[in-house]
Amino acid sequence: MTKPDLIVTRLHQVAHARAGDKGNRSNISLIPYNPNLYSLLKEQVTESRVLALFSHKGATKVTRYELPSLPAFNFVLDDALEGGVNSALNLDQHGKSLSSLLLTMDVKVPNDLISRLLSW
Amino acid sequence: MTPSTVYIGCGAGFSGDRLDAAIPVVNTLTKKKGPKYLIFETLAERTLALAQKQKQQDPNHGYSPFLEDYLRPILKTCAGSGIKIVSNFGAANPIGAAKKISEISAQLDCKNLRIAIILGDDLLNVFSSDEIRNHPTIEGLKINDQEIIAANAYLGARPIAEALRLGADIVVVGRCTDPALVLGPLINEFGWKENDWQHLAQGTMAGHLLECGAQVTGAYFADPGYKDVPNLAEVGFPIAEIKDDGSIIITKADETGGIVSEQTVKEQLLYEIHDPANYYTADVILDISKVSVEQIAANRVRVSGANGKPYPSTLKATVSINGGWMGEAEMTYAGPNALARAKLAIDVLKKRCQNLKTNYPIRFDILGTVSVHSGDMGPDNYDSFGIDGDYRVRIASKGQDKKIIERINQEMLSLYCSGPAAGGGFRQHLTDQIHTASILVDRDKVATKIEFI
Numbered sequence: 001m002t003k004p005d006l007i008v009t010r011l012h013q014v015a016h017a018r019a020g021d022k023g024n025r026s027n028i029s030l031i032p033y034n035p036n037l038y039s040l041l042k043e044q045v046t047e048s049r050v051l052a053l054f055s056h057k058g059a060t061k062v063t064r065y066e067l068p069s070l071p072a073f074n075f076v077l078d079d080a081l082e083g084g085v086n087s088a089l090n091l092d093q094h095g096k097s098l099s100s101l102l103l104t105m106d107v108k109v110p111n112d113l114i115s116r117l118l119s120w
Numbered sequence: 121m122t123p124s125t126v127y128i129g130c131g132a133g134f135s136g137d138r139l140d141a142a143i144p145v146v147n148t149l150t151k152k153k154g155p156k157y158l159i160f161e162t163l164a165e166r167t168l169a170l171a172q173k174q175k176q177q178d179p180n181h182g183y184s185p186f187l188e189d190y191l192r193p194i195l196k197t198c199a200g201s202g203i204k205i206v207s208n209f210g211a212a213n214p215i216g217a218a219k220k221i222s223e224i225s226a227q228l229d230c231k232n233l234r235i236a237i238i239l240g241d242d243l244l245n246v247f248s249s250d251e252i253r254n255h256p257t258i259e260g261l262k263i264n265d266q267e268i269i270a271a272n273a274y275l276g277a278r279p280i281a282e283a284l285r286l287g288a289d290i291v292v293v294g295r296c297t298d299p300a301l302v303l304g305p306l307i308n309e310f311g312w313k314e315n316d317w318q319h320l321a322q323g324t325m326a327g328h329l330l331e332c333g334a335q336v337t338g339a340y341f342a343d344p345g346y347k348d349v350p351n352l353a354e355v356g357f358p359i360a361e362i363k364d365d366g367s368i369i370i371t372k373a374d375e376t377g378g379i380v381s382e383q384t385v386k387e388q389l390l391y392e393i394h395d396p397a398n399y400y401t402a403d404v405i406l407d408i409s410k411v412s413v414e415q416i417a418a419n420r421v422r423v424s425g426a427n428g429k430p431y432p433s434t435l436k437a438t439v440s441i442n443g444g445w446m447g448e449a450e451m452t453y454a455g456p457n458a459l460a461r462a463k464l465a466i467d468v469l470k471k472r473c474q475n476l477k478t479n480y481p482i483r484f485d486i487l488g489t490v491s492v493h494s495g496d497m498g499p500d501n502y503d504s505f506g507i508d509g510d511y512r513v514r515i516a517s518k519g520q521d522k523k524i525i526e527r528i529n530q531e532m533l534s535l536y537c538s539g540p541a542a543g544g545g546f547r548q549h550l551t552d553q554i555h556t557a558s559i560l561v562d563r564d565k566v567a568t569k570i571e572f573i
Contacts, residue, residue, distance in 0.1 A: 016347055016383060018340065020392030023259035023558065029390035031383065065396050069412045069425065070386050076394050085166065086555045087443060089483035089516040096340075 004110040011107055015041065017099035024084040026095045028102050031072040034113060038071040044107045045073065053105055054080050054098075075102070122364055126309045127152045128302050128326070129359040129373070132160040132190060133333025135167045139189045141333065141357045144373035146194045148359060150201040151374075155309050158198060159301040160190055160207035161331045168295060169440030169554040171211035172270040183217035184209035192224055199230040199289065206280055206301050210292040212270065214239065218292045218573045236288035238279045240568035241295040243271040243437055243561065252439055255559035263557050266441040273437040273561055276402030277323075278314070279568040280304025286570065295438070297401045299327025302360070310364050320404040321428030322366030325411070328399075329370055329388055329423065333357050336370060336388040338378035351377025368423045369416070380419040389413070389423070398429075400436065402563070405429040434560035443553030446518045447525040449532035450487075451543045453511050461540040462486045462511035468539055469515055472531045480519035482528060487512035513543075518553065525550060 011017075015032045030045060032038055051062040059080040064073055081095045082088040092098075129149050131142030142158060149156045162184045175182025184190075187209050198205055210217040214237045225233045243252060249268045257263060272295035281304045283291045291304070303323040306312065312319040329336050336358050338349035349355070356376025361369040372380050389408060393399055399406040407427040414422045453461040466484045473482055488511050517528045529548045536546060 012346070016341075016343070016387065018387040018391055020390075022392060022394070023556075025259065025394070027390070027392060027394055029387060031386050031390075033383075063394075065394075065409070067390075067396055067409055067411075069410050070389070072386055072390060074390050074393060074396055087446075087518060087553065089446075089481060089518060091485065091487075091514070091516075 004112040006108045007111045008106050008108050010103060011045070011105045012103035014107065014109055014113075015103065017102050019095055019097070019099040021081055021084055021094045023086070024079050024081045026077045026080040026098055028075045028077065028099050029072055030075065030102065031070065035071050037109065037113065038068065040109060041073065041107065042066065045105065049105065050075055050077070050102065053101065058082060122311070123154045123309055124363060126155045126157070126306060126362050127359060128157045128159060128305060128330060128362065130159050130161070130330040130333050130357050131194070132162055132186075133331065133335060134164055135162040135184060135186065137162075137333055139186060140193065142190060142194050144376045145357045145359060146197050146203060148374045149203050150197060155305070156201065156203045157305040158194070158203050158205050159330065160205070160209055161298050161301060161333070162186065163208045163211055163295065165438050165556045166440065166554050168211050168272055168438065169270045169556065171213065172440070175212045175216075180216050182213035183211045183220065187217055187220060188224060191221060192228070195225060196228045196230055199225070199233055204284065204289050204291075204305065206291045206293075206304060208293045208296055208298075208301065210237065210294045212294065214292045214294045215571075215573070221290060221292070222573060233289045234287050235290045235292065235573050236283035236286065237571045237573065238275060238283060238291065238293045238296070238568060239571060240279070240566055241272045241275050241293070243273055243566075244268070246565055247271070252559070255561065257557040257559055258436075259558040263439055263441060266443070266555075268439060268441055269554060270440040271437055273435045273566045274402055275435075275566070275568055276300050276431075277303035277307055278403070279570055281307035283570045284308040286572070288572070297403070298331035299324040299401060300403065302327030302330055303403055306362055315430070317404055317428030317430060319366045321406045321426040322368060323362065324401055324404055324406045324428075325389075325408060325423065325426040326360045326362050326368045328406070329368070329385065330358050330360055332388060332391060334378060335391065336384055337372045337380050338384055341384055341387060347383065349377070349379050353377065369420055370423060371420045380421050382413045382415050382421055385413045385421045385423060400432055402431060402435050404431050433563060435563045435566055437559050437561050439557045439559055440554050441557070443555035444518060444520040445522045445525045446516065446551045446553050447529040447549065448514065448516045448551070449529040449546065449548035450512050450514045451532055451535055451539075451546050453513065453540065453543055458511050459486070459488075461543070462513050464540045465513045465535055465543060468535065469513070469531055473528060476524065476527060478519070478524050478528075480517050480524060480528075482515065482517040485514040485516075487514060522550070
């Protein structure tokens with residue numbers, strides 16, 4: 001059996017996410033639509049890649065928690081909210097829109113999996 | 121006798137939530153056999169400080185401003201059907217809230233409703249301001265020498281359970297952990313002991329899933345083409361069915377929009393959680409790292425696998441301090457060359473603000489979508505306005521001196537006659553800031569008291 005081709009797509013095509021805030025710390029869940037994508041996301045959506053994606057907002061540290069039984073990840077981003085609901089000058093002081101920023105990240109996934117997702 | 125199933129619905133997930141959301145929840149609960157509860161979670165981190173300020177101005181206020189809007193449509197049905205109400209809408213003035221509820225129930229001819237108040241969260245009655253400042257902060261800003269407006273500990277579920285055991289029909293709390301609104305009724309019904317960590321964890325998880333209202337039933341979730349949600353405009357608020365063994369089914373009010381799916385439940389399960397194995401509450405440390413979810417029928421999801429560990433020796437508390445002022449001002453440029461004019465406006469504003477020689481942080485945005493060129497009903501198609509764009513220039517600044525912040529906003533206003541062509545739609549805000557910080561306090565210092573009115 002040949003391996004399916006890998007294609008580059010944005011996380012938004014294969015996973016969903018939700019952002020929450022506590023003080024100046026954001027947490028963003030990442031949940032694959034297809035549970036079979038969990039290990040692939042674990043390989044590719046690393047703490048360092050997420051930190052790089054949020055560094056322009058001042059994030060200093062990203063911790064990734066793994067929840068294989070859901071399956072899902074929980075990313076905790078320190079100092080990512082420009083002060084947070086207390087004092088951010090950003091229109092979105094809670095960082096509620098940051099889940100959408102995480103979902104812009106590119107990932108490489110097998111194309112047969114994508115076609116299956118489209119019929120989800 | 122221990123009931124087989126307890127039904128708990130949620131009528132509000134934050135202080136400004138849908139005012140009519142509880143009505144279908146209550147109508148659904150009336151059809152259930154067994155103990156029935158309705159919770160309202162209306163107290164975000166800063167809400168209590170705002171309430172404290174209102175109370176300073178008027179001692180009769182300082183509870184949830186929407187209390188009457190939430191309760192009036194459903195109070196009589198709840199009283200007639202034995203649906204008990206538990207809420208933190210007491211905010212800075214639980215006694216004032218209870219008096220108001222008593223007044224409403226008299227007007228609605230709801231007789232003999234017993235209203236309990238949980239007191240003890242207000243740390244300004246326990247510590248001096250300096251003692252509060254001496255606690256290190258775990259989240260939020262450092263507590264500086266600014267006046268402390270409010271300091272409240274997050275109380276647990278035990279006093280709520282006790283008030284219910286004593287016969288309360290309505291329990292009014294100030295600050296408590298959000299899941300305690302659900303765990304309190306469960307402890308009352310099932311008699312879960314203080315060291316029954318497994319059950320307390322399950323009950324806390326149920327509370328966590330309910331506390332944000334429609335966030336578990338399709339709201340803060342819908343993403344057209346990816347995560348479609350039917351009839352979001354009438355999204356149904358959640359109801360949890362919990363059994364003595366701690367098993368949880370999340371469902372929602374009958375004849376409403378929204379959806380309860382594995383996906384909606386997963387998103388809410390992780391909402392505002394940091395380490396999933398260690399979610400600290402006053403009653404238990406909740407571990408959701410091994411939780412699984414299962415769709416068992418349409419709009420019914422079973423959630424299982426929560427574990428619990430002994431509660432910490434400290435309680436979390438939120439301290440609110442004065443945080444100076446924030447200014448925001450906006451102006452729109454639309455039509456041909458709009459983006460160039462919006463950029464020119466930013467250029468002018470930056471130079472003008474440099475002249476003010478302030479070191480306050482200032483942010484400049486250009487928001488781009490359609491607004492001023494559409495009618496009151498909005499455009500037929502949001503994509504058709506894309507040719508020239510419609511750009512909104514925004515300036516935001518903060519600092520202790522209100523005059524400087526006003527002056528920065530004024531620089532935007534002056535663009536009407538001193539800025540680029542055809543700028544319109546100026547709006548400005550000047551907001552009195554409240555900063556919050558979280559501290560941990562010794563739980564033995566916090567004494568709770570139950571009063572009935």
